[in-house]
Amino acid sequence: MIIQTSMWGELDTPESNIYHFPKGIPGFEEEHQFALIHEENNPFVYMQSLKQKHLTFVVVDPFVFYPDYEFELPDSDAEELRINDALSVKCMITVREKIEESSINLLAPLVFNPQERLGKQVVLQGVPYRTNHRLWNDSVDENGREGV
Structure with missing residues (x-):
């Protein structure tokens, strides 16, 4: 499928990389x-809107930076996404001018069903995560919380 982007112009993207977010x-x-x-050899992924070529989010597999990251997906969200067994999780990145100040949103992960090509941003409840964990941080505890 040919999509329009502000970064790369026209881009031929496989249908398998297109996800529908019902809400x-x-x-x-x-x-x-x-x-x-x-992009090859890059942990970061661009999430490009098909409607607005200037709307692109940088996302990443959170387990690359926070290996102990975990949450329980509410049944209602799993049902909405029609998840049976396969799912993928990404988190949005806020890129800062000083790259070491960039942050990751662990509070509201993007959950994908690759079989149905459905996606949803899930805002977690009752978890120790925030919207702005440092992406690179040497003082993170086993729950992904930053030290003092």
Whole structure:
């Protein structure tokens, strides 16, 4: 599928990389279709809106930076995403001018069903995570919480 992007111009993206977000994502409820654009040897993935070529999010597998990250996906979200066994998790990155100040949103992961190509940003409840954990941090405890 040919998509329009502001970073790469026209881009030929496999259908398997296109995900439907039935309710959009918080703050962008009108955006329902996103392509995941992977670059070789790069842990970061671009989540490109198919509707707005200037709307791109940087996302990453949170387990690369926080190996002990864990949460329980509510049954209602699993049902909405029609998840039986396969799922993928990504978290949004806030990129800062000083790259070492960039952060990852562990409170609201993006959950993907690769079989159905459905996605949803899930806002977790009752967890120790925040929207702005440092991406690179040497003082993180076993639950992904930053030390003092």
